[in-house]
Amino acid sequence: MVHFRARRSAPELVAPARPTPHEAKTLSDIDDFSECRYYASAIDFFSHDPTVDNLHPARSIVAALAEALVYYHPIAGRLREIPGGKLVVDCTGEGVVFVEADADVSLEELGGQPPYPCAEEFVCAGVVEGGSGAVVVVGRPLFYMQVTRLKDGAFVLGFQVCHVIADAAGVTQFIGAIAELARGEAHPSVSPVWEREIFKARDPPRVRHGVYPAYDPSSPSRTVLGDHDDVDDPMLSTPTEEMVGRYLRFGPKEVAALRMHLDAAQPCTTFELLTAFLWRCRTAALGYRSWQRVRLVLRVDARGNRRCKLDPPIPRGYYGNAVLRPMAEAGVEDLCSRPLGHAVGLVRKAKLCATEEHFRSMVDMMASARMAERLVASRRVFHVSDLTRLGQADKFNFGWARRVGGGLPRIGISSFLMACKNEHGEDTIVVPMLLPRHATERLAKEISMWVGDKFVIRSSM
The missing domain is CATH 3.30.559.10 (Chloramphenicol acetyltransferase-like domain)
Structure with missing residues (x-):
C-alpha cells in the first residue's frame, strides 16, 4: 500500500449563503438517544472528467455547501442540552467546518475497494468519533467536510456528521443536495423536512414486552441493554x-x-x-x-x-x-x-x-x-x-465528476x-x-x- 500525508488548509467555517431563521428546534426521541451522540464519517472518491477544464472542485463544492445550508439551516447550528437530558438545536447559522487539501497520490493507487491506504487523511483531523469513549457534541459544529485533490485530478470528499442531526439516509440526502447545487441546479430536487415530532415518545410510554431481550425498565441507571454478564466477553x-x-x-x-x-x-x-x-x-x-x-x-x-x-x-x-x-x-x-x-x-x-x-x-x-x-x-x-x-453514483452526481467508490475511514x-x-x-x-x-x-x-x-x-x- 502507498503511504502519504494530506496537506490541509486551515479549517474555515462555512455559513449559509443567505440569512436563515434563528430559532430553537426540538429533536426527536431517537435523535437525542445517547447512542447517536457521536460523529460518523465516510469518504467518497470521484474521478476526473478530462472534458472539464480549470475546475477547482473544492471551491465549487464549498459554494454549493453554503447554498445547501440555506435549505438545511439546522445543520449550521449548535446543539444545546436542556433539563431532562434532551438536546435541542439552536439554529444560529454559525456554520460547518470545511477543509481543502491536496495529496500526492492517484486514484488508481488508492485501489477500487476498501481498505484504502491512509484513509484518515481524507477527513478533518481532530474530530473525535464513535468508539473512543464519551464524545462531546454539544456546542460544536455538526458537520465537517474535507475535499482532497489527488495528483491525477481526481478528488476525495470526506465528511463527519453528528449522528444526532441525521442518519445515513439523511446525510446522503444532504450530500446529494450539495452535488445538485454544485452542478448548477437552482435548488435541491428533494426539499428537506424537519418534523422531528413524529418520533416523540407516547405519554405514558408503552414499551412492548420483548422489544429488546433483557430490557429492564426498573433499573435505568445501571443498564438498559445487556444481561449483566460481561464475564469472559x-x-x-x-x-x-x-x-x-x-x-x-x-x-x-x-x-x-x-x-x-x-x-x-x-x-x-x-x-x-x-x-x-x-x-x-x-x-x-x-x-x-x-x-x-x-x-x-x-x-x-x-x-x-x-x-x-x-x-x-x-x-x-x-x-x-x-x-x-x-x-x-x-x-x-x-x-x-x-x-x-x-x-x-x-x-x-x-x-x-x-x-x-x-x-x-x-x-x-x-x-x-x-x-x-x-x-x-x-x-x-x-x-x-x-x-x-447508499452513496451510489446517481445520488452523488456533481455532473463534472463521477463517483467511483467510497467507504469508511x-x-x-x-x-x-x-x-x-x-x-x-x-x-x-x-x-x-x-x-x-x-x-x-x-x-x-x-x-x-x-x-x-x-x-x-x-x-x-
Missing part, C-alpha cells in the same frame, strides 16, 4: 490496542457457496444470508461459552419499509434518524451447531418484527433510557446495517454491508468488523470452512 476485556479493524469481502463466488448450505425452498436476501453467516462465524471466532447467549441488532431504515407502515408516514425529505433496531437472540450452542438456515431464519424473524408497534415501542424505550449511565452492558451484541443502497463497533466492485468488475459486498487481534485468524478459518477456499481478511491499515 473478549469484546470488553480485550485492551483497546489489541482491537483491530478488518475488512471481509464477499463476491459472487462466496455468496453462491453460502447459498449451497441453505434449503432451496428457503428464500433469503443477500443481506439476510451474510448477516446470519457473519453472526455465527463471529460468535465462534470470539470463543464464547456454549451456555452464553448472543444477540444481533439489525439497523433497518423505516423509510419506505413495507412492514413498518407508520401513521402518519415518514414524509419524503425527512433527514432525521429513522432507523428501527429489531434484535435477534440465540444461545451460542444453538446458533453454531445448527444448520446455517436456522441463523437465517432468526434474522428474517427479527426483520419481520420491524412493525409500527415495534418502532413506537422502541421510541418509548429510548426516551425512558436517555439518562442511563450504561446502555450496552455486554458487547456480545453484533450490530449490522445495510448500506448497499475507520472501523467502529458496528458492521456495515457496503456494495462495491472487485478487481474483476463484479459486484462485491464489503463488511468492516472490529475484533480482538487474536480472533481474526479464527474468523478467517471459520469463513473458509463454508466458502470452500482460503478466505483472506484485509487489514484496515
Whole structure:
C-alpha cells in the first residue's frame, strides 16, 4: 500500500449563503438517544472528467455547501442540552467546518475497494468519533467536510456528521443536495423536512414486552441493554490496542457457496444470508461459552419499509434518524451447531418484527433510557446495517465528476454491508468488523470452512 500525508488548509467555517431563521428546534426521541451522540464519517472518491477544464472542485463544492445550508439551516447550528437530558438545536447559522487539501497520490493507487491506504487523511483531523469513549457534541459544529485533490485530478470528499442531526439516509440526502447545487441546479430536487415530532415518545410510554431481550425498565441507571454478564466477553476485556479493524469481502463466488448450505425452498436476501453467516462465524471466532447467549441488532431504515407502515408516514425529505433496531437472540450452542438456515431464519424473524408497534415501542424505550449511565452492558451484541443502497453514483452526481467508490475511514463497533466492485468488475459486498487481534485468524478459518477456499481478511491499515 502507498503511504502519504494530506496537506490541509486551515479549517474555515462555512455559513449559509443567505440569512436563515434563528430559532430553537426540538429533536426527536431517537435523535437525542445517547447512542447517536457521536460523529460518523465516510469518504467518497470521484474521478476526473478530462472534458472539464480549470475546475477547482473544492471551491465549487464549498459554494454549493453554503447554498445547501440555506435549505438545511439546522445543520449550521449548535446543539444545546436542556433539563431532562434532551438536546435541542439552536439554529444560529454559525456554520460547518470545511477543509481543502491536496495529496500526492492517484486514484488508481488508492485501489477500487476498501481498505484504502491512509484513509484518515481524507477527513478533518481532530474530530473525535464513535468508539473512543464519551464524545462531546454539544456546542460544536455538526458537520465537517474535507475535499482532497489527488495528483491525477481526481478528488476525495470526506465528511463527519453528528449522528444526532441525521442518519445515513439523511446525510446522503444532504450530500446529494450539495452535488445538485454544485452542478448548477437552482435548488435541491428533494426539499428537506424537519418534523422531528413524529418520533416523540407516547405519554405514558408503552414499551412492548420483548422489544429488546433483557430490557429492564426498573433499573435505568445501571443498564438498559445487556444481561449483566460481561464475564469472559473478549469484546470488553480485550485492551483497546489489541482491537483491530478488518475488512471481509464477499463476491459472487462466496455468496453462491453460502447459498449451497441453505434449503432451496428457503428464500433469503443477500443481506439476510451474510448477516446470519457473519453472526455465527463471529460468535465462534470470539470463543464464547456454549451456555452464553448472543444477540444481533439489525439497523433497518423505516423509510419506505413495507412492514413498518407508520401513521402518519415518514414524509419524503425527512433527514432525521429513522432507523428501527429489531434484535435477534440465540444461545451460542444453538446458533453454531445448527444448520446455517436456522441463523437465517432468526434474522428474517427479527426483520419481520420491524412493525409500527415495534418502532413506537422502541421510541418509548429510548426516551425512558436517555439518562442511563450504561446502555450496552455486554458487547456480545453484533450490530449490522445495510448500506448497499447508499452513496451510489446517481445520488452523488456533481455532473463534472463521477463517483467511483467510497467507504469508511475507520472501523467502529458496528458492521456495515457496503456494495462495491472487485478487481474483476463484479459486484462485491464489503463488511468492516472490529475484533480482538487474536480472533481474526479464527474468523478467517471459520469463513473458509463454508466458502470452500482460503478466505483472506484485509487489514484496515
